[in-house]
Amino acid sequence: MTRIGIISLAHGHAFSYLKALRAAGVEVRVADPHATPGEAGRGAAAIEGTGAGWSASLDELFAWRPDGVIVCSENVRHRDHTEAALAAGAHVLCEKPMATSVADAAAMVRAADTAGRRLMIAHPVRFSTAFTSLRAAIERGDLGDLLAVTGTNNGKVPGDRPWFTDPELAGGGAVTDHTVHVIDLMDALLHGDSPVSVHARANRLLHPESAVETAGLVQVRYAGGVLVTIDCSWSRPADYPTWGGLTLDVVGADGLARMDAFGTRVDGHITGRGQAWLPYGDDMDAALVAEFLQVVRTGDEPQPDGRAGLRGTAIVHAAYTSIRTGEVVTIDPAALSPGG
Template identity: 30%
Template sequence: MEKIKVGIVGNGGISGVHVQGYQAIPDRAEIYALCDINKERALALAKRLGVPEERVFDNVYDMVKLDELDAVDVCTWNNGHADCTIAALNAGKHVLCEKPMAMNAKQAIAMKEAADKNGKHLQIGFVRRFGNDMEVLKNIEADGWFGDLYYAKVNYTRRNGCPGGWFSDSSRSGGGPLIDLGVHVIDFSRYLMGNHKPVSVYGVTFDKLKNRPDVRKAGGYISTDAGSKEIYDVEDLAVGLIRFDNGSVISIDAAFSLNQAGDKGDMEFFGTKAGAKITNQVELFSSMSGYMTNTQLAYPTSFDFVHSFNSEIKHFIDCITVPGTKCIAPAEDGVVLMKILDGLYESAKTGHEVIID
């Protein structure tokens, strides 16, 4: 089978996890080129991976001139996603772009149009679609065990977990915990509940605590550039309601800073026949012979970070090389997610419900 030559643009924190994904399938993919606006960082990674210096770049436009490059993996700050993706697609490369797809829906639509125009594969880094918990829940849902899933309550809130650097600078991130963390759990729940079309949203944001520089952090995800430029002009808490065309609703909380017991990433799903709670494990709630039952599966259901990224990257290579592979995380879902996020931010500004077209 053809070995895909991949160029990774943005060589900070998450790119290291993508590197592991390509290294896990050495017969199918090769990290052929690297690119970062911080060229020293790209060169350091190139040295570690054995990528020759002539294939290390400080801008994506030069990297995509490499004829033999098949695919580009975009791991930049959010404000680089659209430019890098469109440049790569227009140069005839396939693209895997990290979440969130873009800064806003307008950019996301332009990215999807570039993929369609060039007939190239564009996949979005909705890594939670590739986890064990999703696999189990999708199978249970497909068997009709939940009945009609009509409500989800999803939460991704940190007590003191702003990653710093660009994550809190709206000009590079497009927003705070909603666009960074909320995107994962909104996408997870929309995907599980059948990918229905959103029709309206209501959102509220706060920036009361900001990044809490006066309170010591206890670990957690940190931007590679944390500490070097600490602008904080994004929300620290976002809450929202998303209504879909089949009548189902998702309620979301996302926070970088919140006075709560610890960090939380719970998702609860409520169906007419059964419900589920996802923490580190999947728990199921239904009834049997007139008695309420709580069920835990004798199967691993915790989200395994590395396994999920490896599956996402393998799927990217499958989509490019195996004819007929249906993309699990297509651009059209990225566009829908950006419309939801835009609507929630707009609603938070105006204080009113926003209708999504």
């Protein structure tokens, strides 16, 4: 039976992955080495009833010899945990954003190449029905040549997981957290076309108490000429009926298209909670996990892979440079290659 380890419960998606893995009938063990005693949603108590086993340390988890490992730790720890899992012989699915620096992202790709293992980045929206339908229409030529895309990835300030707003653990705020989802979709639509320049702005106007930026606008130009504008803000109020959303407005030479990745829902009202959105349809997290299990069992190249994650990390790095300087930033082509 396939064995999958999960490193850390820091990211809330870990529980969605646990659910999908249980439904897939694989063996699962969890280690959460940086959880503090009694921390909500962390540690051995948090996985009771999930069917997963518990490992008290990473050494204990790796001694179990997992076939694959899902890294759900704080952003700054992704490199260390990914490299450790690869060295232990496991394929890796790493939560987004891939890394907090271009150097770390490149090192992760090199580590996978050296280990002869696969590195996949957790971008579930790539597997949503809305996006796969949009991608098929574009690849059929329904819109003609792509000219421009406007993407939104909005949401609430992730207050239930305080590390998201800790610049040391997260590496940044809304620009770090939400730019990469839209960038990954563009990487798929543009078949890995190279980003060449970035212009960005950010602020904390809605949440001045925050230690990180909570609103951002990022514009990316690609080598093929496509211009992408991304609203990556944590701009939703605390009582918003969902944690976030993602849309793309695509302009082609022959037509327009709009995608809402979370549009399959029933709008309603629940007493005591107010407005509610009740989703239905395919589970994109389950589809992501199914893709990773296929990679683990076959060794096939995953999508998105580590090189796609590296391109996204380079864009985020350039965005912060642009925010700091106020200038358009040209991306060094060397930043898009793992080197080594």
